[in-house]
Amino acid sequence: MKLLQVFYAPEELFAAVGKTASWRLPFIAYILLTLVMTIANTSLVDQGAVLRAQLESSPRIAEQLGQERIDQMAREANSPAARVRACIVAPISSALVALIVAGVFFGLAHVVSAGTTYKKVVAVTAYSLFAYGLVAGAGGLIVILMMGDPSGAEMTNLIKLNPTLFMDRASVSKALYSIASSLDLLSFWLIFLLGLGISKVSVGMSLTKGLVVVIIPWVVYVLGKAGIASLF
DSSP states (O other): OGGGHHHHOHHHHHHHHHHHOOOHHHHHHHHHHHHHHHHHHHHHSOHHHHHHHHHHTOHHHHHHHOHHHHHHHHHHHTSHHHHHHHHHHHHHHHHHHHHHHHHHHHHHHHHTTOBOOHHHHHHHHHHHHHHHHHHHHHHHHHHHHHHSOOTTSOTTOSSOOSGGGGOOGGGSOHHHHHHHHHSOHHHHHHHHHHHHHHHHHSBTOOHHHHHHHHHHHHHHHHHHHHHHHHHO
16 A cells, blocks of 8 residues: 555655655545544543643642632543544644645755755655654554553653653653653654655755755754743
């Protein structure tokens, strides 16, 4: 299946994308994957308990909201309406993020003076996010099933293939912990796929330049995430 070629022959796949600019298959597959993972997550995990743990982990937020408000938000998080809303919002937001990220890569690719099209970059982005999402999502679900009660787990850092595996979250700064969680093997694999893909669909672009196009916004994202984490 062509969609799975991103796992075992990404260079050939992206070279073909450079000729056909076929983006619909990977884009739709990525959106459907997001929907499936959202349904699985809301079915297996007590969303109210997770939300409560996240809010109470920040003394500042917990103090501002108060226990009564936190209890109310936790109850609402487990309501049928909240689950339906999550299954609607997640695919839509994932689609928008993919399109925006592809736009950033497309702009930077032209700064590097490489000729490509937005559709080709969208295809590369969708294929790469699909591969990353499938591995990270499946791995995350396995961790959830093994944990039994994942309410206190870091839902955005379930597969700790990063330095946080050896860190005590309570004893380090939130900004440092956020940066450490981003230095993840799966994230590096995603960066490689994106850089490889962009280099293959762009005229005269080397893999090194393709990686630069991806790493620049990634560094901005990591630092921004760390800055936000430090506020709470």
